[in-house]
Amino acid sequence: MATATKKYVGKPLKRKEDPRLVQGIAHYVDDLTLPGMLHMGVVRSPYAHARIRGIDTTKARSAPGVAAVLTAEDLAGAIGPVPCAAQIPDMKAAPRPVLATGEVRFAGEGVAVVVANSPYTLRDAMELVDVDYDPLPVVVDPEKAVRKDAPRVHEELSDNAAYRWELEGGDVKKAFKQAERVVKLRMTNQRLVPMAMEGRGVLAQYDRGDQRLTLWSSSQIPHILRTQIAAMLNFPEYGVYVVVPEVGGGFGSKLNVYPEEALACYLAMKLGKPVKWTEGRRENFLATIHGRDEICDMEFAVKRDGTLLGMRAKIFADLGAYYQLLTPLIPTLTGLMICGCYKLPNVRVEITGVLTNKMSTDAYRGAGRPEATYFIERGMDAVAAELKIDPAELRRKNFPKPEDFPYATATGLIYDTANYQGAMELALKQAEYKKLRREQAAARKKGRLLGIGVASYVEICALGPSSAMPAGGWESATVRIEPTGRVRVLTGSSPHGQGEETSFAQIAADMLGVTMDDVIIVHGDTSAVPYGIGTFGSRTLAVGGTAMYRCLENLRDKLLKIAGHLLEEDPAKLVLRDKRIVSKRDPKKSLPFGEAVAAAYTAKSLPPGLEPGLEATNFFEPSNFTFPFGTHVAVVEVDRETGDVKLLKYVAADDCGNVINPLLVEGQLQGGIVQSIGQVFFEEAVYDEQGQLISGELTDYALPHAADIPRIETYHTVTPTPVNPMGVKGVGEAGTIGATPTLVNAVVDALAHLGVRHMDMPLKRERVWQTIQEATGGSAGKARKAR
Amino acid sequence: MGLEIQVQVNGKNYQSEIEPRLLLVHYLREVLGLTGTHVGCETSLCGACTVLVDGRAVKSCTMLAVQADGSEITTIEGLTATPEAAGGLHPVQEGFWEKHGLQCGYCTPGMILSAVQLLRDNPSPTEAEIRHAIAGNLCRCTGYQHIVEAVEYAAKKLRSRKR
Numbered sequence: 001m002a003t004a005t006k007k008y009v010g011k012p013l014k015r016k017e018d019p020r021l022v023q024g025i026a027h028y029v030d031d032l033t034l035p036g037m038l039h040m041g042v043v044r045s046p047y048a049h050a051r052i053r054g055i056d057t058t059k060a061r062s063a064p065g066v067a068a069v070l071t072a073e074d075l076a077g078a079i080g081p082v083p084c085a086a087q088i089p090d091m092k093a094a095p096r097p098v099l100a101t102g103e104v105r106f107a108g109e110g111v112a113v114v115v116a117n118s119p120y121t122l123r124d125a126m127e128l129v130d131v132d133y134d135p136l137p138v139v140v141d142p143e144k145a146v147r148k149d150a151p152r153v154h155e156e157l158s159d160n161a162a163y164r165w166e167l168e169g170g171d172v173k174k175a176f177k178q179a180e181r182v183v184k185l186r187m188t189n190q191r192l193v194p195m196a197m198e199g200r201g202v203l204a205q206y207d208r209g210d211q212r213l214t215l216w217s218s219s220q221i222p223h224i225l226r227t228q229i230a231a232m233l234n235f236p237e238y239g240v241y242v243v244v245p246e247v248g249g250g251f252g253s254k255l256n257v258y259p260e261e262a263l264a265c266y267l268a269m270k271l272g273k274p275v276k277w278t279e280g281r282r283e284n285f286l287a288t289i290h291g292r293d294e295i296c297d298m299e300f301a302v303k304r305d306g307t308l309l310g311m312r313a314k315i316f317a318d319l320g321a322y323y324q325l326l327t328p329l330i331p332t333l334t335g336l337m338i339c340g341c342y343k344l345p346n347v348r349v350e351i352t353g354v355l356t357n358k359m360s361t362d363a364y365r366g367a368g369r370p371e372a373t374y375f376i377e378r379g380m381d382a383v384a385a386e387l388k389i390d391p392a393e394l395r396r397k398n399f400p401k402p403e404d405f406p407y408a409t410a411t412g413l414i415y416d417t418a419n420y421q422g423a424m425e426l427a428l429k430q431a432e433y434k435k436l437r438r439e440q441a442a443a444r445k446k447g448r449l450l451g452i453g454v455a456s457y458v459e460i461c462a463l464g465p466s467s468a469m470p471a472g473g474w475e476s477a478t479v480r481i482e483p484t485g486r487v488r489v490l491t492g493s494s495p496h497g498q499g500e501e502t503s504f505a506q507i508a509a510d511m512l513g514v515t516m517d518d519v520i521i522v523h524g525d526t527s528a529v530p531y532g533i534g535t536f537g538s539r540t541l542a543v544g545g546t547a548m549y550r551c552l553e554n555l556r557d558k559l560l561k562i563a564g565h566l567l568e569e570d571p572a573k574l575v576l577r578d579k580r581i582v583s584k585r586d587p588k589k590s591l592p593f594g595e596a597v598a599a600a601y602t603a604k605s606l607p608p609g610l611e612p613g614l615e616a617t618n619f620f621e622p623s624n625f626t627f628p629f630g631t632h633v634a635v636v637e638v639d640r641e642t643g644d645v646k647l648l649k650y651v652a653a654d655d656c657g658n659v660i661n662p663l664l665v666e667g668q669l670q671g672g673i674v675q676s677i678g679q680v681f682f683e684e685a686v687y688d689e690q691g692q693l694i695s696g697e698l699t700d701y702a703l704p705h706a707a708d709i710p711r712i713e714t715y716h717t718v719t720p721t722p723v724n725p726m727g728v729k730g731v732g733e734a735g736t737i738g739a740t741p742t743l744v745n746a747v748v749d750a751l752a753h754l755g756v757r758h759m760d761m762p763l764k765r766e767r768v769w770q771t772i773q774e775a776t777g778g779s780a781g782k783a784r785k786a787r
Numbered sequence: 788m789g790l791e792i793q794v795q796v797n798g799k800n801y802q803s804e805i806e807p808r809l810l811l812v813h814y815l816r817e818v819l820g821l822t823g824t825h826v827g828c829e830t831s832l833c834g835a836c837t838v839l840v841d842g843r844a845v846k847s848c849t850m851l852a853v854q855a856d857g858s859e860i861t862t863i864e865g866l867t868a869t870p871e872a873a874g875g876l877h878p879v880q881e882g883f884w885e886k887h888g889l890q891c892g893y894c895t896p897g898m899i900l901s902a903v904q905l906l907r908d909n910p911s912p913t914e915a916e917i918r919h920a921i922a923g924n925l926c927r928c929t930g931y932q933h934i935v936e937a938v939e940y941a942a943k944k945l946r947s948r949k950r
């Protein structure tokens with residue numbers, strides 16, 4: 001990296017944002033209060049599918065403290081539907097109205113809003129809204145939903161198949177003809193709830209004089225939200241100001257535009273008072289997007305020696321009842337990444353996106369890529385088991401070599417650069433893989449169920465080239481060096497825990513030769529920062545950071561020109577260091593940083609032709625995605641009597657390119673891996689036949705807590721990407737992508753010698769126990785089969 | 788309908804007339820404006836709302852404000868004023884900062900207060916004891932390992948001071 005000095009970059013520095021957060025003096029949306037503020041609540045449907053016969057709001061309207069009650073009828077089309085940015089050829093339309101219009105299509109859909117002067121009176125009044133429903137048949141199983149006789153989620157559509165998406169590369173038929181073995185596996189990647197600890201929150205204020213609508217929202221995409229709110233309300237975009245304060249986690253769930261955001265704006269304008277809405281946890285379960293929910297039938301054509309010839313994947317993706325911002329797009333990412341990190345020249349993917357009476361699925365940490373990795377990595381283990389090849393050896397055999405990069409996949413992606421085997425050997429060595437296998441053999445002899453799981457992944461980050469993104473994939477930055485010599489960075493990225501105020505400041509301080517305290521990173525305020533795309537898909541550093549980097553290069557060059565002029569020295573011979581601009585050939589020739597900055601503003605002795613001021617803006621358009629990779633190894637022991645799984649060891653070797661702050665990278669990995677532990681062992685959004693979310697409380701939807709987790713060991717290889725000047729790839733999703741198949745592979749491996757080939761997540765005790773019983777002919781297994 | 792309560796919060800005395808059904812967390816956030824105490828679930832399952840009531844870590848969404856009448860309460864905002872903080876950040880706060888024990892920060896105030904109580908009861912906890920003590924506090928971001936390290940850091944610092 002071409003920085004003047006490297007005082008900060010690459011160091012595990014503690015975060016600039018933490019002092020306010022550890023003292024409880026940071027502000028999330030719900031912490032904001034405005035004079036005269038009213039509180040909004042959404043009355044939600046208890047039915048998954050029903051006709052609304054009528055809504056009686058009279059009692060609620062006349063309840064004490066109530067300012068307004070609103071239904072779709074009252075709105076009369078004043079607010080447009082929730083936007084969907086994804087377009088897939090021949091996709092059916094399933095837009096979500098901000099309030100249910102005539103029919104409800106999932107349990108939790110909003111049917112009315114109530115506004116009152118306090119949260120407590122609001123709750124009382126919401127009870128008084130009387131909705132008369134006529135229940136309709138419900139469809140929850142995506143495979144049944146596409147049958148001809150299935151009830152339709154949207155009456156006006158011919159069926160529930162929202163789209164069919166196909167992709168073929170190479171000659172799949174031929175590959176299967178040449179196959180010496182065909183290995184098949186059916187897998188489910190279950191529906192999950194993203195569960196940011198801060199739910200969504202909205203506060204809207206309208207200034208009649210300035211005709212200025214301000215929306216504070218817990219969002220990952222302030223500018224896109226601004227544009228969409230303006231469109232939904234048919235209000236000039238220049239009058240909409242979105243402010244994203246502290247955000248208590250997102251994981252993709254806040255990469256969206258939701259009805260409550262538009263409704264609060266509408267009501268603030270209508271009532272002339274600020275309106276706040278704070279999501280409850282139950283609402284978060286019901287009405288914030290879900291993730292995953294794909295079923296995959298995968299088939300491999302292989303040679304006996306383990307060479308992969310081809311693969312077919314048939315995927316059913318449950319989209320829920322309506323499209324949110326990216327709903328239909330997510331499963332296609334699974335399709336694009338289905339080859340994983342292997343030479344798989346002949347691939348065919350068929351995806352059916354299905355409408356069901358459930359909350360929409362959309363981007364949840366990894367968004368389509370964890371599903372792809374899970375399927376291919378489980379599939380690789382199935383192939384290894386079938387061919388009796390060690391799973392690590394099978395992977396080794398099919399990795400492209402470092403010299404094969406850039407590597408074109410059969411699905412049309414160009415992987416930038418990698419050394420898959422390098423990361424795998426590191427993980428195997430650190431885990432002491434060979435020794436583990438010996439221990440496993442010995443343990444089996446004693447009847448112990450020890451399992452070793454290995455999975456390698458490649459994922460897609462730095463989203464992304466605009467040609468491949470639904471609404472632009474560039475990012476913006478403005479850097480302004482202020483007259484006093486302080487540096488203000490305005491970025492279109494909008495973090496929610498990633499620590500970009502720190503990592504960006506490290507880069508800026510090094511490039512300008514100032515301290516990190518001299519730098520402030522401003523984000524999330526659309527009136528302050530240039531139009532941006534937002535934070536998701538590990539794009540902050542690789543795309544947003546690069547935009548900043550370009551600005552810094554520009555300002556550095558300008559400062560050197562100014563200093564060169566003042567010092568009568570060739571600017572190419574000058575460097576920025578320790579708040580001075582110093583000549584490399586004559587260190588006595590130097591100038592304080594502040595003087596060069598001041599000169600840019602006083603503009604009395606600038607080099608001829610140079611404009612005054614120190615401000616640069618850049619919109620960085622990446623030429624490709626980046627493709628981080630790695631291998632994880634897990635060791636588990638299964639209790640034969642109870643089905644309990646104990647995670648004994650977890651080793652991760654990841655490669656996210658160059659690292660700006662190892663501490664932040666470590667945090668992303670640890671957090672991601674633990675989210676996977678959640679998916680693998682505990683979490684599942686379960687809808688019953690009536691479309692009721694029965695795991696819709698924290699009592700039934702268990703998140704991993706501290707006592708569930710062993711120490712996780714992380715290691716790194718570093719393969720810088722050529723896609724951006726800093727060589728950074730991104731790390732936000734890596735842990736989640738790598739860990740899920742690793743853990744399931746480990747548990748299945750523990751039971752492999754009993755004849756177990758696969759188990760679907762979550763691997764709860766009961767399920768594991770049942771599987772053991774069935775495999776060993778135990779009593780419970782027999783009883784179930786007899787039924 | 789108003790009930791009168793007297794509480795001491797972060798060393799300051801308050802007298803308030805409140806609705807009997809008002810939850811302690813809402814009293815702290817909305818009546819006193821102490822918004823550092825967060826709400827993550829309102830059903831006593833996440834720990835985001837943890838405060839110290841008479842020295843014990845309590846989920847303030849499970850308690851009515853009237854039940855706190857006569858109590859001494861410490862919220863995250865009051866931690867720097869405790870003797871352990873010795874004029875700066877409390878060692879637990881410092882540990883979270885040093886060890887990257889937080890990402891989005893939403894669970895952090897509750898985590899910190901649970902850890903403060905742990906270290907008052909048990910100045911030399913093992914890793915397993917730390918994990919057990921914060922098992923009632925959910926964090927979706929960190930994966931907990933750095934939180935454990937943060938608490939270990941604080942324990943060490945507090946012990947070294949006592950020597």
Ligand code: FES
Pocket residue numbers: 825826827828829830831832833834835836837846847848849
């Ligand atoms: S808000 Fe009190 S425990 Fe979750």
Ligand code: FES
Pocket residue numbers: 197248249497888889890891892893894895925926927928929
């Ligand atoms: S830091 Fe985000 S929930 Fe713990």
